[in-house]
Amino acid sequence: MTATPMRGVFAVSTTPFSSDGTQDLDMYGRSVERVLEAGVDGLLALGATGEALALDEAEREAQIRHLVEVVDGRVPVVVGCMAYRPEDMSAMISSSARWGASAAMVTPSFYGGLGAGDAVAALTPVLERSELPVLVYNNPHSTGTDLLPEDLVALLEHDSMWAVKETSGEATRVRELRAALGTDVQIFVGADGLALEGFTQGASGWVAASAWLTPARCVDLWAAAASGDWSRAVSLWDGLAGPLGQIESDPAFISLIKRALGELGLPQGPVRTPLPTATDEAVSALVDTLKSLGDRH
Template identity: 65%
Template sequence: MSQQTMRGVFAVPTTPFHEDGSQNIDGLVAGVNNVIEAGVGGVLCLGATGEALALSTQEREAQVRAVVEAADGRAHVVVGCMGYAPPKVSELIRQAGQWGADAVMVTPPFYGGLEPDSAVAALHSIMSVSDLPVMVYNNPHSTGTDLRPEHLATLLDTETFWSVKETSGAASRVRELRAELGDEVEVFVGADGIALEGFTQGASGWVAASAWLLPRPCQRLWELSRDGNWVDAVDLWDGLASPLGQIEDSPAFISLIKQALSRRGAEQGPVRSPLPTAPPEAVEALLATLEELERKPAHV
């Protein structure tokens, strides 16, 4: 598969754990097979807002190698490479390449509250030496820096700038990115609750945590939107938006996805500290919404 085909739904895995706290690689592989069979175009592991930063280097390697082996060329594998200092991020990218990744995702240096010019300068130094295509994750809520289209355009000359994962929530941002970056860079919706809105503005993909739980309807929404079947896309969205909103609006959304999967037969174990655990009432509410969604065959 070429870089030009790296579009569509990229599902974000949970990190299943055994009772003793070790990774449940068999559970991870089962999840990879499930989402690929649903038709997703990629798997993005070690995402920035999940449990990646709570894993050791050995655990990261085990996870990526397992996902690459399970995907077996059927879907692209992208690896999150988050760090404060550019040399650290470059080392993570090098490791991801050794482990078989097709591409990587990076964020601006977090916590420092950098001005956009400083943030893109750091990203430029990383991307200029990367051996893999790079997705830039714009998540101002978590990093403290909003990379607008004009900032991201300064990264085009790195020749590794594959895509943007856009999560600012700005109403017209996907359209603005398309206008500024042209066809050279893919634009992925990064917030599940505004997926359809992003598709109407020309997004070429969706990085979706919810797709780990709901791969078929998420993939179907993308296909309908890609093909311009907006009537059916809106009809599907009317049912899908509710569970996606419940997940995205929860500060414990990783736990919420894990508990829902476990209750539905795909044991995940707990989240790793310091991530919060979703309360029982939130889990029950999500499960009830999922049951309602599944009573509509066209939405499954």
Template identity: 65%
Template sequence: MTDPMQGVFAVATTPFSSDGEQDLAQLTRGLERVLSAGVDGVLLLGATGEAMALTAQEQEAQVRHAVDVVDGRVPLVAGCMDYRPADVVRRVAQAKEWGAAGAMVTPSYYGGLDAEVAVAALDEVFAASELPLILYNNPHSVGTDVLPEHMEPLLRHESFWAVKETSGAATRVRELRDALGDDVQVFVGADGLALEGYTQGAAGWVAASAWLLPEQCVALARAAESGDWAKAVELWDGLSAPLSAIEGSHHFISLIKQTMGRLGFEQGPVRSPLGTASAADVEALLSAVERL
């Protein structure tokens, strides 16, 4: 791809009002906040965005609204996850219609497919896509770890823009860069490994934490991008505690939302079946954030 999309992509939450409806006014406030902090892009309908808990109509409303608010200031990427490849193809086409600049896809979730089988199914998606695609490798949730060598057949598709790497393997970012070359961007997806990913040459960071701490995440990225590793390590010393608290929680979406609410950016509750973070965990994260 030419003119690749890089840098920090903040993963938006879905704010809900007290009556359980999607709160697009609060989404606007959140978008303006992260844009003011200097993020390079926004991802909607990811896991942090509670995509699976939204109806098709709510998903469309969220993306169309965000496209209007962002108004081309940064790229806006929409999560397009589904089980059947044909349904993923349909979702990507819808995201393009709604105005998204790119789409994020995963292997078919829950099935625990062999990686070769998962990539063969994704080949149909990449062949059909008119949007740049980021492949989200999240074996802990999807059940399939797609290794660098498994992704190589996808290189024949111009739509293959990037990989969001969330396996937690310590050297995976470097391995992906070696296997995929310069035409495919590699993004850190595990917030707790952001600095490590940057030391291995990551092109960016798809960060749930950037919805909560956009200024700090952007500052870390800029230090790493400029090669100021002393500054990056200094920033990481502060960021690592809140990011580790988020990464280590099974209820991280609720944890982010509740902490933002305590900071004056109300996000409302998570929607069933997601669980609610404990008051103790929220206090611990809030304390870590306040120490920044």
């Protein structure tokens, strides 16, 4: 369905909120320009990091319309379309297409304890009806369903099947996905702590919440790996692994990213309840680590 492959680093956005609890779309636009300036290859909005499940339909529409306007065709825009019912996912995809999105991201229906076969069966009509290329997000930690390579093969018959975001944490999964799905489907690393490992196994890129926080470092790492400069990639990874570990080990990681950005001059506001708020100590430690890197952004 995509004329040219969409690859590289896709920054996963937060949703900035003002002090009165409404979306801060002006700050959102500034944050988007920052990651675009750093050279990211795409944006992913309304994922878990974007607190998508805490937004209503009007807020979703306002955010995506603003994002599409700010991006103005410079990079692809992927919209998270996660829902329990397949028909709700399809409705979200249709809305996202109408608002100007380039692609959609879906997950297996969460909370239902679906086996992989049932999850694929639920996703099948979504891909059949989709008006956009689809990124299937394998996130067993959140959905309770681990889509193995052999499960995802069944979705290849649908033209809308564009990519997989792999976040199981299994060290060899990217290689296994590449072997099972071939080269027509893009495989993105979704577990930030395994980014370099995924790149060595033939990943198409990186869908990264960390790229919203430290985009230049993420872009540089991908560029080194994509060009085969593994010595430079390992050197960059040695610096980046520290802050990624701080983020991934914190259950309040969404708040941690938002608060750290605030300390760096891009206030994102609080997270919406019931998400937890990062501690002052965690924020201070992460900001100190980022500053020690001498990041160019």
